[in-house]
Amino acid sequence: MHPPINSAEGLAGLVFLAMILTTAAGAFIATSAVRTIRAVAGLALCFVGVAGIYYYLQSPFVALMEMLIYVGAVCVVLVFAVMLAEPNPEKQVGKRNPLAGPLSLGVGVLLAWALIALGRQTAWHAAPVRLNDGSIPQLGHALLTNYSMVFELVSIVLLVAIIGALVLGRAGRSKA
Amino acid sequence: MNILDLSNHLQTYLVIGACLFGIGFYGLLQRQTLIGMLISAELILAGASVNFMAFNRFLAPDPTVGQIFTLFIMAIAAAEAAIALSIVVAVYRNYKTIDAMDVADLEG
Numbered sequence: 001m002h003p004p005i006n007s008a009e010g011l012a013g014l015v016f017l018a019m020i021l022t023t024a025a026g027a028f029i030a031t032s033a034v035r036t037i038r039a040v041a042g043l044a045l046c047f048v049g050v051a052g053i054y055y056y057l058q059s060p061f062v063a064l065m066e067m068l069i070y071v072g073a074v075c076v077v078l079v080f081a082v083m084l085a086e087p088n089p090e091k092q093v094g095k096r097n098p099l100a101g102p103l104s105l106g107v108g109v110l111l112a113w114a115l116i117a118l119g120r121q122t123a124w125h126a127a128p129v130r131l132n133d134g135s136i137p138q139l140g141h142a143l144l145t146n147y148s149m150v151f152e153l154v155s156i157v158l159l160v161a162i163i164g165a166l167v168l169g170r171a172g173r174s175k176a
Numbered sequence: 177m178n179i180l181d182l183s184n185h186l187q188t189y190l191v192i193g194a195c196l197f198g199i200g201f202y203g204l205l206q207r208q209t210l211i212g213m214l215i216s217a218e219l220i221l222a223g224a225s226v227n228f229m230a231f232n233r234f235l236a237p238d239p240t241v242g243q244i245f246t247l248f249i250m251a252i253a254a255a256e257a258a259i260a261l262s263i264v265v266a267v268y269r270n271y272k273t274i275d276a277m278d279v280a281d282l283e284g
Contacts, residue, residue: 002178013180020182020192027196027219031203036211043215046196050222053192054246056183057233062243069250074218074257081211081261085268104205112198119190127237134232134239142240143247150244154251161255168262 016056023049036082044075061136189230196223208275210264214257221253 003009026049029042047070054063132138143151182188200219207213225246232242271279 003180005180010180013178013183016183017179023192024195027199030215030219031199031206036209039212039215043218046219047222050196050226053189053226054229057189057229058239059229059233059243059246062229062246065247065250069254070218070222074254077257077261078211078215081264084265085211101206104202107205108198108200108202111201112194115194115197116191119194120187124186124235126235129237131238132240134243139240139243142238143244147244150248154248158251158255161258165258165262168259168266171266 012056015052019049019052019056021049022046023053025049037079040075040078040082043078044071047071047075058134061139186230186234189226189233193223193226193230196220196226198223208277210267210276210279211261213276214260214264218253218257221249225249 003013005011005014023046026042026044026046030039030046031042033039033042047066051063051066051071054060054066196219200216200221200223203216203219204213207216228242228246228249232239232246236242267273267279273279
């Protein structure tokens with residue numbers, strides 16, 4: 001299939017390329033920015049791109065949740081942590097092995113290359129039948145029937161995490 | 177394979193997921209601050225989620241399973257971020273630094 005660039009499919013392809021670029025640019029900013037607050041902004045950009053990619057994977061609900069949870073909650077929490085515990089940037093240079101940067105780059109490139117080679121060489125076989133179309137009603141039905149136990153367990157985990165975060169944030173402060 | 181038709185191929189998403197994982201691993205090794213490491217860990221989780229969603233869209237017999245798994249990854253990642261950041265703030269209060277190398281009481 002070769003969609004022309006001025007058709008709807010061609011425009012969708014262009015938007016998809018823009019989403020990939022957004023994801024890659026955000027990921028690079030998140031890992032290589034010197035100031036932590038810029039890294040957090042890059043992470044938010046990356047998650048916007050990932051949400052667009054989820055949309056192309058026929059999962060608008062997961063795309064919405066990505067925006068709500070990651071861009072809306074996790075990045076804001078990270079910004080709060082940066083405001084509460086930001087070191088001065090000039091203090092943290094030096095006293096590390098000069099090989100650490102190139103070595104970690106090499107490890108990351110090697111891992112990504114191996115995973116890409118694995119994904120491209122394997123002959124993936126699609127399932128012969130699809131049980132449903134993965135729409136939002138099907139998703140809600142599955143969450144409250146087959147996966148209701150896991151759903152409740154995740155809410156308990158979140159409750160424990162909230163209480164744990166409060167306890168950790170409280171420790172060491174005065175009683176006042 | 178046309179470049180405008182990339183969104184209909186499983187390999188595209190596998191490459192994106194692998195790149196996110198590699199970039200996140202690079203950042204995890206290269207960052208010196210605890211918050212920077214946490215950001216890179218989120219990138220690794222995002223790469224894994226993209227892989228799950230790709231297989232869910234193209235290969236899975238039941239296309240709700242991958243979406244639900246990704247939603248659970250998001251919930252666990254949110255809990256992890258909350259706990260890790262409160263630990264970071266507590267460490268900063270005690271040590272006045274978030275450099276991972278400075279947070280050591282014992283020499284060695």
